Amino acid sequence: MTKLTPIQRLWRLLKLYKPEIRQIYTYALVIGIVNLSLPLGIQAIINYLQTGELSISWILLVTIVLVGITAAGLLQVLQLRIVENIQQDIFARSAFEFAFRLPQIKPRELDSQHAPELANRFFDTMTIQKGLPKLLIDLSVSSFQIIFGIILLSVYSIYFIALGLFLGFALFLLVKITGRIGLETSIKESKYKYNLAHWLEEIGRVRRTFHLSQNQSFHLNKSDDITVDYITSRESHFRVLLDQFKSFIGFKVFIAAGILVVGGLLVFNQQMNIGQFVAAEIVIILIINSVEKLVSVWDNVYDVLTAFEKIGFVTDMELQDSAGKSKINKNGPCSIKLKNATFHYSTDNEPIIDNFNSEIPIQSRVVLTGKTGSGKSTLLQILAGIINLDKGEISINDIPYDHLDRKSLHQNLGVVLASNQIFEGTLRENILVGRQISDEKLMGLMTKLEMNDFLKSNSKGLDLILDSGGRRTPRCIIQKIHLARAICHNPGLLLMEDPLVNIPKEERKSIIKFLTDKAHQWTLVVITDEDDWIANSTQIIKL
Numbered sequence: 375m376t377k378l379t380p381i382q383r384l385w386r387l388l389k390l391y392k393p394e395i396r397q398i399y400t401y402a403l404v405i406g407i408v409n410l411s412l413p414l415g416i417q418a419i420i421n422y423l424q425t426g427e428l429s430i431s432w433i434l435l436v437t438i439v440l441v442g443i444t445a446a447g448l449l450q451v452l453q454l455r456i457v458e459n460i461q462q463d464i465f466a467r468s469a470f471e472f473a474f475r476l477p478q479i480k481p482r483e484l485d486s487q488h489a490p491e492l493a494n495r496f497f498d499t500m501t502i503q504k505g506l507p508k509l510l511i512d513l514s515v516s517s518f519q520i521i522f523g524i525i526l527l528s529v530y531s532i533y534f535i536a537l538g539l540f541l542g543f544a545l546f547l548l549v550k551i552t553g554r555i556g557l558e559t560s561i562k563e564s565k566y567k568y569n570l571a572h573w574l575e576e577i578g579r580v581r582r583t584f585h586l587s588q589n590q591s592f593h594l595n596k597s598d599d600i601t602v603d604y605i606t607s608r609e610s611h612f613r614v615l616l617d618q619f620k621s622f623i624g625f626k627v628f629i630a631a632g633i634l635v636v637g638g639l640l641v642f643n644q645q646m647n648i649g650q651f652v653a654a655e656i657v658i659i660l661i662i663n664s665v666e667k668l669v670s671v672w673d674n675v676y677d678v679l680t681a682f683e684k685i686g687f688v689t690d691m692e693l694q695d696s697a698g699k700s701k702i703n704k705n706g707p708c709s710i711k712l713k714n715a716t717f718h719y720s721t722d723n724e725p726i727i728d729n730f731n732s733e734i735p736i737q738s739r740v741v742l743t744g745k746t747g748s749g750k751s752t753l754l755q756i757l758a759g760i761i762n763l764d765k766g767e768i769s770i771n772d773i774p775y776d777h778l779d780r781k782s783l784h785q786n787l788g789v790v791l792a793s794n795q796i797f798e799g800t801l802r803e804n805i806l807v808g809r810q811i812s813d814e815k816l817m818g819l820m821t822k823l824e825m826n827d828f829l830k831s832n833s834k835g836l837d838l839i840l841d842s843g844g845r846r847t848p849r850c851i852i853q854k855i856h857l858a859r860a861i862c863h864n865p866g867l868l869l870m871e872d873p874l875v876n877i878p879k880e881e882r883k884s885i886i887k888f889l890t891d892k893a894h895q896w897t898l899v900v901i902t903d904e905d906d907w908i909a910n911s912t913q914i915i916k917l
């Protein structure tokens with residue numbers, strides 16, 4: 375997939391809001407024209423005043439100028455409303471994009487990434503939200519103001535056209551020369567900002583370790599290193615901004631000098647009256663203010679483009695495809711075949727699973743063993759359809775995984791992973807994860823898993839709120855929640871990674887008996903080296 379540039383990403387987003395942006399720009403155009411009514415009105419008013427008479431025309435002109443200013447203000451209010459709608463929409467889009475994508479990203483994409491850290495990039499949605507009004511309103515209003523101002527000035531004198539052209543060309547050069555380097559330095563600065571946020575999260579995650587080894591100041595030194603990198607790159611970016619600002623001061627002086635000299639000479643030579651001179655001065659001030667706005671918006675342009683780059687890193691990650699159309703029956707029994715299965719991680723050259731063959735009949739009770747690092751967890755993820763083989767074939771009920779509708783596989787699958795999978799939510803939510811199962815059935819299952827004492831010990835029952843990672847929940851209960859989650863929907867295939875290590879020995883036997891009972895039609899594959907599991911197994915696979 376070809377990687378989009380930040381500017382292409384910006385265009386792609388703006389295209390979604392074409393009608394709204396067209397409205398914003400139409401209003402900007404009208405505002406640009408209406409704003410010129412001020413200098414023109416003042417010019418006419420001065421001319422009238424010079425006649426020494428107060429007339430109806432004078433009152434009419436003052437009224438027109440005031441109506442013009444009010445109309446421009448009202449149009450700006452409308453612009454703000456449209457931009458606010460776009461901002462809210464961007465937030466909602468981004469929230470769903472992240473929530474949808476994070477669980478679906480191909481494991482290969484995450485081989486060298488820490489998935490929770492990727493969520494930090496969501497905060498750049500706010501940078502886009504905040505930057506967009508400046509980009510859409512300030513940029514449009516300022517640009518039209520400059521264009522119309524120069525057109526109006528050119529009516530007064532041909533010299534002003536030259537001045538306008540010079541200004542336009544100089545601005546173009548400024549953007550061309552400093553734009554790319556500005557974006558590069560901004561992206562670099564942002565990289566260190568994320569590195570630091572990630573490191574601070576790591577300190578928070580293992581805070582006890584750092585608390586106990588505070589004397590070593592290791593965490594402070596590392597924070598210091600990243601902060602120095604950030605400040606150095608921020609300084610380079612700031613220098614680009616500063617260069618742009620300095621160039622602007624040069625333009626400002628040049629333009630002011632030009633208009634004062636040219637305007638003054640035109641008045642002396644009676645090619646321009648005082649009213650026109652004052653009007654031209656006001657137009658110039660409007661132009662200079664607009665240029666100033668453009669320069670200050672530029673910082674936002676970098677921020678917004680950088681934010682697109684950062685968010686794009688996540689949204690570019692490939693998602694797991696649903697693959698084929700063949701479905702397996704919900705709650706139906708499952709047999710599995712592996713033929714010359716081969717897999718290697720992108721960070722390793724050697725395959726972890728190399729030409730592996732195996733057959734697992736329906737209702738098997740399989741124990742998966744092998745020394746550490748032999749690839750047991752990897753094989754479990756292959757069986758679950760989480761990671762795809764490089765070579766060879768894996769099939770379930772004789773349907774190759776390539777042709778299998780992954781959704782139907784996941785509906786018929788129960789998985790217990792070794793890692794903690796408790797999220798912040800109620801006990802019920804943690805077990806069901808969106809499945810529709812009655813409380814009565816759930817309570818029956820929890821009795822089987824000997825969780826009644828725990829349920830009785832808290833007054834909230836299934837509505838008990840668990841912390842992220844189940845910080846205040848006993849490890850034994852966490853493991854039982856994982857188990858309940860895996861079997862509550864009576865799957866056809868049950869894959870488990872050391873599912874009972876934290877459960878007291880005396881309870882393990884009865885849970886193993888329950889899980890391996892012939893009454894359950896699931897096919898069970900468990901990574902373990904415990905004798906009780908082996909004693910109840912029908913097949914042992916050694917890696």
Ligand SMILES: Nc1ncnc2c1ncn2[C@@H]1O[C@H](COP(=O)(O)OP(=O)(O)OP(=O)(O)O)[C@@H](O)[C@H]1O
Nearest residue numbers: 485719721726744745746747748749750751752753
């Ligand atoms: N996401 C990954 N990216 C790169 N290498 C990985 C990844 N996950 C595992 N590995 C490597 O693959 C090898 C097999 O890992 P795996 O976890 O499958 O083995 P295991 O038999 O389950 O080990 P253990 O019994 O210690 O849990 C190890 O060398 C491990 O370092």
